[in-house]
Amino acid sequence: MTQVSELIGTPFGGLEYAAAGHGDPFLMIHGTGGGFDQGLRFGQAVMAQGFNIIAPSRFGYLRSDYPSDPSPARQADALAALLDHLGIERLPVAGGSAGALSAAQFALRHPDRCSALILLVPAMNLTGEDPVEFTPLQRLVVNQLLTSDVWFWLLSRATPDQLIGSLLATDPRLLRTVSQAERERARLILHEIMPVSARTRGMLNDGHYAGSPADIDLNAITTPTLIVSAEDDRFGTAGTARIIAARIAVARLIIYPTGGHIWLGRNDELADEIAAFVRGEGV
Template sequence: MSRTGGFLLTMFIAIAAAAGVAFLLYKNELGRMRDAASRGGLVANLEVGPIEYADSGTGIPLLSIHGAGGGFDQGLANVADLVGENFRTIAPSRFGYLRTPVPPDPSPAVQADGHAALLSKLNVPKAVVVGVSAGARSAVELTLRHPDKVAALILIVPALYSPTSPVSIDVSRSNMFALWAVRAGGDFAWWATEKIAPSVLIRFLGVRPALVAAAPQAERDRVMSFVRSVEPLSLRFAGINIDSTPELHELPLEEITAPTIIISARDDLFNTLPAAEFAAGKIPGAKLIVYNTGGHLLVGQVQEVRTAVRTFLASAGLIPLSDGPRQ
């Protein structure tokens, strides 16, 4: 064998070995993620169909409605990061996520009826409702359709209707690749991109990668934890598909009577600020907080968000005043 042929053979063996190691690592990690996703929630059989949920902690009941790419696990993480402790967190997996199937009508209105039925099933007469991103849609519908169930409404980077500038996704080349991976339900594509080019996924999740790179280590870890929380992608794809093709229309927001706070960021790459401003202008007495930076994951603003939320809940008489600014 020539020297060139030997070199090429060695390179081929090295590449094959590296690919084999990567595949084994992927299979092991995917197996652990699938196991965690299948074990963490309970399933309630309701009139709208089975709804998976987690029920964690003690204190005032709080319904945590996750955004696109989520599930009950993301709902729990959202409360831990952005709201704080001392709540009984009820976190459902919305239609198409994890073990909650897609019903014939997966609209936010029907999802809201499912939220209300779940609260009734758990003997929770009223809860603080947190809707994050696409989860804000069924949170608003719940507040309109079942106002007696909602003690307060918290909308964070809400992917709601705006008459002037709709929620959208940046059409950059990297985002198109990430969108392809999502639409293909590509577990390996998402996993490999997270390992090789995480900035592609960070941008796809609505945050400028440079903002994350300049953030403290704790915030960088939180963002990457969120990136990994989308895995296994194939267990969330049906829900992502629903969230990606919404038929948004104007709702009678002026009928909402629950105390409301809405939070967004000017540099959210999903453009949720116009929707947040529109909702705040329609909901009577709604409080609007807008950060100049933070993106869709509110990078660098977590403590401020938590303080604002707890102060809001204290002013509504739902937690002690001394607990309002707690971090």
Template sequence: MDRVRTGARLVTTAAGDVEFAERGGGFPVLAVHGAVGGFDQAMTLANPLLARGMHVIAPSRFGYLGTPLPADASPAAPADAHIALLDALAIERCVVIGVSAGAPSCIEFAIRHPARCAALVLMVPLAYAPREPYRETIHLTPAARFLLSTGLQSDFVFWIGITHALTGLASRVLATPRDLIEAASPGERKRVQTFLKTMLPLRPRIAGTRNDARIATSLEPSHLRAVKAPTMILSGRDDGFGLGLGARYTARHIPGARHLTFERGGHILAGHGDEALAAVESFLDAHAR
């Protein structure tokens, strides 16, 4: 835990205690991590933006690492917690980047606090979409069930998987086709391995991950047409968590949203890391102001 907390701070806000890391200067970017994450995962994902002169603020969401899980942990509550953190840091306006299970609170941020959101980026987002008749919620996919039932049980087993069975672990935990990981370049495989390492240690991330699972199976429609910020969405059609449908629905209903879809790449957009980063950087060059 001490290793993980290196570089993090705990601040008391109007919404309670929030753990976060902060690096860089320039225009502020709020980087919001996905499931089995924390400030460290968000900072790892946003690290390339530091080289472009961005000021990255990376909080641990409710139930992750040093941020407690409150009674109300629905998507609107963490959105307001994001605002409370920005208030504590005297930051008036920022770009908001939400990854995977971090997307619901970022969408609510843009809806509830439009004047504070300069631009919205949703990467492989967990988002609402209409389902089959008489069923408005999603079921956990086999990959998600594995993550909750087996993948989070042992730091040692997880570490062994990262170092000695990367392809198998990544295909199940990160819901990405095995052949894509096997065919990935050394640099891309390193990206996958680095991302998996941000999930350790597991224990202080379990409460948040289970809360994310509850949210995933009970998502309700958001007032997407109220989003005023320029929006970019990135997703993969073969996302093993089944998030492509929600990404497409969100892109269709946010006015002017740009949607970059990869036919193959799974949940982590394997093989498209450089292309996805270039697209996000170009988008931010135009709107981070």
């Protein structure tokens, strides 16, 4: 997906974003390994439903700065500054994976600007234990991958299925059961992590906040919220999604039986659910 991004100044430094599509504005916040490009990728099917997708790069990703306080709460405030720049008063806000933390903080800190909240495969530590446990060897390998363009490029071409299973937390056997368009989407999500070196700081920050106990009062969120996960997500977000749904007063929960962390095979179905939820602004 070739898209030109823009860079604006905020109280937290430079913030990169891109926009695509026509219709009502919709803020799509990317997950770990992303940037504005992944946000547009996640929002592509929603865009086809008649929305203008606004996709920022979070702190430490691509051209966005890394402030002294790179917390999800500060990221939410930076996103409010982006809306000020764009002249947008209120819109639906979606966050995928580690981006769900910033999306939830936005709904909590700027409720008058968030018409609907969508949390996709939310990577939040709500139990005091990191749901993703690595052995020391696995952590060494992952850290090497996430700090080296060369190693990532080599392994993404030599063993793409293994990276889909580990970094994208999705059973690669699902690739044989889904459409060509969905197989291509998985390949592009993996490919668009490159260049890793332009995303390393953001990914390490995500690892810290997604693995640490989440500092957020979900019970205080009053925005109508859609929470989505898959039972076979290897990052364990189905359990997290259930906890979130129990804590937010106005919530709709969707747990797909399969699809992994990138909801493989569910993209069009999910876009239908999101569009219906947003347009109804309720459960």
